[in-house]
Amino acid sequence: MSYSFDFAVATKAEAKERVATELAAVVSVQPVHARDRDAALAAANTFIDMLSDDDTKDIRVNVHGSVSYPWSADMDVEAVPLSQASVGVSAWHVPKAGSVPA
Template sequence: MSYSFQIRAATKAEAKEKVAIQMAAIVEQQAVHAVDAEQARAAANAFIDVIDGDENRDVVVSMNGSVSWSGDSLITSAAVSVTAYLSAKEAPKG
């Protein structure tokens, strides 16, 4: 099973919260990701910590990951990809 998502946040702390919410939703939809959700969140948090905070720019995080298993439910592979970067603030909607 695999997943992919992107979040945008005003701060690094908010980005971490949004990643946690997205990962919880993925586990709810794809229960097998209970085995790797904590590690994926930790990886995202680590990369969010690498970038500088800048109140004039948003934090964007793109993630995708997957797990595979054999017929006897043995997890045979796990992967995650995380990109964290600063981006120009989006214009207010409305």
């Protein structure tokens, strides 16, 4: 199972909130991602925190992740052994929404 999301917001706090919201949405449709949600959230927050504070820029974040497991019709997503887990995070400054780059 895999997921990906990408967004831009004005502040680090908004970025962290949005990552949490996006991951909650992923878990709601792919419950197995409850297993890697905390790790993905921690990674995203770490990269968001690395950015310098710059009120003249927005923050863009991209997160993608996946897990693999031996599927069966009666599986318990909380107990199924994972055979693969990954997450990728990028966070960077972008021009403010509606601004024209110089």
